[in-house]
Amino acid sequence: MAKETKEGITVSKEKDFSEWYTQVVTKSDLADYSPVSGCMIFKPYAYAIWEKIVATVDKKIKKMGVQNAYFPLLIPEKLLNKEKEHVEGFSPEVAWVTHTGKSKLEERLAIRPTSETIMYEAYARWIRSWRDLPLRLNQFNSVIRWEFKNPVLFLRTREFLWNEGHTAFATKKEAEKECTDILNTYYDVLKDLLALHSVKGKKTEKEKFAGAEYTISTELFMPHGRAIQGPDAHHDGQNFAKAFGIEFLDEKEKKQHVWQNTWAISTRVIGILIAAHGDDKGLVLPPNIAPNQIVIVPIIFKKEGEKVLKKAKELVKQLKEHNVILDDRDYSPGWKYNEWELKGVPLRIEIGPNDLKKKQVIIVRRDTGKKEIVKENKVKEVVHKLLEDMQKNLYKQSEKIFTSKKTKAATMSALQKVIKQKKFAEVHWCGETTCEETIKDKTEGAKILNIPFEQPKKVSNCVCCKKQGKHQVIVAKSY
Ligand SMILES: [Zn+2]
Known part of the structure; x- marks a missing residue:
């Protein structure tokens, strides 16, 4: 190996x-x-x-x-x-x-x-x-x-x-x-x-x-x-x-x-x-977009190797709809784990001689890293649940990136501070292009992203000119 x-x-x-x-x-x-x-x-x-x-x-x-x-x-x-x-x-x-x-x-x-x-x-x-x-x-x-x-x-x-x-x-x-x-x-x-x-x-x-x-x-x-x-x-x-x-x-x-x-x-x-x-280990792919939702890594030792591999192949058939990869290459399990984590495959199934005896597998989630021992006859059911849960969890995390960094700013200096802190500023704006340009100039290039369809009932004064605002907008540095 x-x-x-x-x-x-x-x-x-x-x-x-x-x-x-x-x-x-x-x-x-x-x-x-x-x-x-x-x-x-x-x-x-x-x-x-x-x-x-x-x-x-x-x-x-x-x-x-x-x-x-x-x-x-x-x-x-x-x-x-x-x-x-x-x-x-x-x-x-x-x-x-x-x-x-x-x-x-x-x-x-x-x-x-x-x-x-x-x-x-x-x-x-x-x-x-x-x-x-x-x-x-x-x-x-x-x-x-x-x-x-x-x-x-x-x-x-x-x-x-x-x-x-x-x-x-x-x-x-x-x-x-x-x-x-x-x-x-x-x-x-x-x-x-x-x-x-x-x-x-x-x-x-x-x-x-x-x-x-x-x-x-x-x-x-x-x-x-x-x-x-x-x-x-x-x-x-x-x-x-x-x-x-x-x-x-x-x-x-x-x-x-x-x-x-x-x-x-x-x-x-x-x-x-x-x-x-993505995280420090590499890609994290939501199950619905992942080209392969599952990778199976059989732990192959000489004596039991064939039996383990046979079981792994059975699992591939059973889980066909998830476009499973069976990684039986001649590398150590640890090497393979790193590779598939780097590639963001949502679920990893490990199966070794010991698991074979106990009629179980180990399933590891890419987003949380959580390990679960699952009985063979429950694998299909658990896989479904985990994938669904992971998809939802990743959406929630994406929403959290926004909500946790969104900060209100009522004045230009507050806005400048929020942008310096690498956050997203929620400000009120009069709708005038001159103010939009001033905002950009004074924040080293942060800009009004769009005027969200969801607006508050009452809009306060423009963050720039102090006249009555028309819209609540988000200002951020952008790509
Ligand atoms: Zn204005």
Whole structure:
């Protein structure tokens, strides 16, 4: 048997979060760097997680009536320039194709930073009458936005994977209803699949999507006191419809512009998942997103080895629905325990000659580390209960990160103090962009995340200008 121990995580999450994060991502075999700075390799373990997110979102949106399609990666410059705010918002980050071989292209082509423009050129041709509506298309693809900040695997990369839904309706009411439904769908994916707590709300004018009438978002909170925006949905009003000429004849034969939404969830949520749940031993995966929910480690000694292995194989069959890994490799049990803990597998089942005699196994939970001796005939039942419990427990912990660090601040100096302490400040705000900018300046870059849908009955004075406030908002440093 190999005696070496696998090298685990060498720093604590609390003391050095960014080093911890990098080690967890690379050592747990999720991802790797690539020769292009800011572009990352999704290894099979991470891609399996993404596939689960895709499958869940896909199922939910199809049920709502959305269809999948695929539009080209390259966008002609004149199309990208059609909607003014949109192009201004994206132009610093757009990567261009300018040549083929040695010859220069007549018109340069943008690599999609998002697909509104390439899709709406087609929508303008396809939509003629109210009978063509709603048109609700989605694509799962990747986009490129040339970030200039330091790249962080999953959280800030130049290329990322996502879904982008682009829909067109005859009325504003229908479009706005979809926008809310989609945000609720994303909220449920975060909660039920990834065990992540988030706050739903409306983005400020300053922070909304370029070209949208408004943006609604989920905001998530990380243990080291930073916030990060999760999936979002934009109601575009008729902005793009007017820029692209997407018109239809209504039932009274009157020409109208369509009402539109766009919405997305990206691979960024995998980074949030890692950051929120991981601990000093490595990844902790909520059972519902874990590619494998159980690993069985048989303790094999020469004499009883075959019997133990036979029993372990029986268990694999019995627990098939949990996508079990049987680790019968030639390493010491301790080495294997470390490896699977590092990879965040929710449950570990140990079985040795002694357990065999007693007709029992040992089950260890990844989130609490708690060990339980379980009779063979109860394994299935106990496994179910433990997985369910672990999913709930991780959600509660994620909620606690937020509630335990959320602190009210009534004055600018109190706000500055809360941000310095790496907490999330709950403040009242007048709604003016000038105050929003002042808040950012005076807190070394902390910002208003969104205006939560849940508001208190009474709002006090603005933390900045002292005039009557309009909203209660959360201010935090964010990714
Ligand atoms: Zn103010």
